[in-house]
Amino acid sequence: MKSLVYDTGPIISMTTNNLLWVLDYLKEQFNGDFYIPRAVQEELVDKPLRSKKFKFEALQVGFRIRKGVLNVVETPQISALAEEILRLSNHIFKARGNWLHIVHYAEMEALAAAIILNASAVVVDERTARLLVEDPNHLASILGRKMGVKIRVDKKNLEALHGWTKHVKVLRSAELVMVAFEKGILDKYLIDGDVARRTLVESLLWGVKLRGCSLSKKEIDRIVEMESHVTG
DSSP states (O other), X not given: OOEEEEOHHHHHHHHHTTOTTHHHHHXXXXXXXXXXXXXXXXXXXXXXXXXXXXXXXXHHHHHHHHHTXXXXXXXXXXXXXXXXXXXXXXXXXXXXXXXXXXXXHHHHHHHHHHHHTTOSEEEOXXXXXXXXXXXXXXXXXXXXXHHTSOOEXXXXXXXHHHHHHTTOOEEOHHHHHHHHHHTTTTGGGOOSHHHHHHHHHHHHHHHHHTTTOOOOHHHHHHHHHHHTTOOO
């Protein structure tokens, strides 16, 4: 059966944009399962409920878990693979003789779950994790420019990681909200005509970008131009 595995970031982005309810309809349209690994549940629900910040957001996610929209997955195989790809990922890039710790466990548990479950895609908003899968050489360039130093790449560890991730497809919350837009799930926010479509698309894309989705202004402008003139 088809499945998507979600990292923490996309769920936070959709929740803080008042779009978490959209997952109900997307899951129905997808006709498959939506998963979050145990470490992601800890970040989204358990930790916020023990604090005073983001409690209501945690309750919304918890409701989707109880409702069965999001299924929590936890197996020894996923945990073991998450530890391995976390180790590999944080021992690929080196600057000034030191390994760069670029990802954390929850992201890698989401990636590991996608691999073990043979998921259709893993949904990740954070740029580093996405480029680590899709374009590690570009990631090395970005790290080098950001730090102002030469980045050395451990090719052995990179190849080992690629062996695990080479068949993984990565999506972002931006793609999810655009699917929702194209399916008419968000039509209640339209008023009339192309101007309204443009406004809605802009609001969706800037909303997720400003809450952590790796999305450039150039991408936003291109998508807005394309989607705002598509007739329903």
